[in-house]
Amino acid sequence: KAGVTQTPRYLIKTRGQQVTLSCSPISGHRSVSWYQQTPGQGLQFLFEYFSETQRNKGNFPGRFSGRQFSNSRSEMNVSTLELGDSALYLCASSRSGTAGLAGGNEQFFGPGTRLTVL
Amino acid sequence: DAKTTQPPSMDCAEGRAANLPCNHSTISGNEYVYWYRQIHSQGPQYIIHGLKNNETNEMASLIITEDRKSSTLILPHATLRDTAVYYCIVRGYSGSARQLTFGSGTQLTVLP
Numbered sequence: 282k283a284g285v286t287q288t289p290r291y292l293i294k295t296r297g298q299q300v301t302l303s304c305s306p307i308s309g310h311r312s313v314s315w316y317q318q319t320p321g322q323g324l325q326f327l328f329e330y331f332s333e334t335q336r337n338k339g340n341f342p343g344r345f346s347g348r349q350f351s352n353s354r355s356e357m358n359v360s361t362l363e364l365g366d367s368a369l370y371l372c373a374s375s376r377s378g379t380a381g382l383a384g385g386n387e388q389f390f391g392p393g394t395r396l397t398v399l
Numbered sequence: 400d401a402k403t404t405q406p407p408s409m410d411c412a413e414g415r416a417a418n419l420p421c422n423h424s425t426i427s428g429n430e431y432v433y434w435y436r437q438i439h440s441q442g443p444q445y446i447i448h449g450l451k452n453n454e455t456n457e458m459a460s461l462i463i464t465e466d467r468k469s470s471t472l473i474l475p476h477a478t479l480r481d482t483a484v485y486y487c488i489v490r491g492y493s494g495s496a497r498q499l500t501f502g503s504g505t506q507l508t509v510l511p
Contacts, residue, residue, distance in 0.1 A: 285442070316499075324443070324486075324501035371442050373499075387433070388499060390442030 283308065285374050285391035293397045299360040302394045306353050306374030312336075313355040314388060315347060318369040327370075330355055362398045369393045403487045408506040411481075417474040419505050421487030424468040431490055432463060433499070434472045436483040436507075443486065443501075446472065477509045 286305045294300050306313050314337075315327040326339040330349035347357040353374075359366055373388035404422040411417040423432065433448040447454055447461045449470075454461045460473040474481055486504040 314499075316501075323503060324499075326499065369440070373442075387445045387448060389445060392442050393440075395440075 285372055285389055287370075287372050287391040287394050289394060290392065291395045291397075293399060294362050295399050296362055296364060298362050299358060300362060300396060301356055301358045302370055302372075302396075304355045304357075304372030304374075304391060306355070306372075307389055310374035310376050310389075311353050312375045312388075313349055313353065314373045314375075315355070315357050316371040316373065317341075318371060318393070319365075319367070324371070327357065359396075364398050367396060367398045369395050403489055403502050405485070405487050405502065405505045407503065408508070410508050410510055411474075411477045413479060413509050413511050414476055417477040417481065417507055417509070419472040419474075419485050419487075419507060420469065421472070422469045423487070423489045426467050426489050432461065432467075432470050433488040433490055434459070434461065435486045435488065435499070435501075436481075437486070437504070438480075438483045446485075477507075479509050479511065481507065482509045483507060 288303045312331045314329040318324045329337040333349045349355045371393045373390045375388045434446040435443040437443045449461045463470045484504040
């Protein structure tokens with residue numbers, strides 16, 4: 282079974298630009314979460330989508346947004362890029378979103394997109 | 400979600416067991432213990448999770464104390480490829496607690 286794929290793997294942008302990152306979850310997985318990883322802040326949760334709806338959101342400004350399509354693929358968008366947005370952006374998928382299930386909700390991560398803002 | 404405390408770094412000789420401790424003294428009854436690892440610049444990799452009982456899979460074993468305030472991840476025969484940052488995460492299943500809250504983790508270095 283193919284894993285989580287993310288495109289592009291590397292991206293260089295300049296301040297003020299916007300960027301769109303893409304994530305394809307594991308086949309059959311309906312939940313997609315996004316994380317940002319920086320040396321200073323570590324891994325931080327951005328948001329989660331399930332069945333095309335944003336279900337949970339981390340503490341990031343409104344410049345960070347996302348969406349999920351009917352085939353569970355997800356995109357995240359960052360507008361008006363700042364130098365501090367340089368990071369590894371990770372996408373993770375999980376099979377279901379039903380709370381209370383024992384197991385079955387472990388998240389599987391993609392390789393990430395390395396964004397550099399100049 | 401409850402907070403976790405892990406040592407910042409550990410070394411282990413190749414072929415020996417690596418025992419990574421995690422303290423989660425404020426864990427509540429419905430919170431699971433998850434372990435992930437991240438090899439440099441790659442996405443985190445799921446290892447194992449448990450609630451009360453000890454768990455074992457093809458990668459590792461998870462030992463949870465009876466009071467559930469701490470746990471130990473055991474890699475039975477560490478190899479150089481096990482060098483990574485290991486994250487212990489406590490997570491509930493109620494409501495929207497589906498995100499993983501990563502701490503600083505433990506940098507495990509397996510030495511030849």
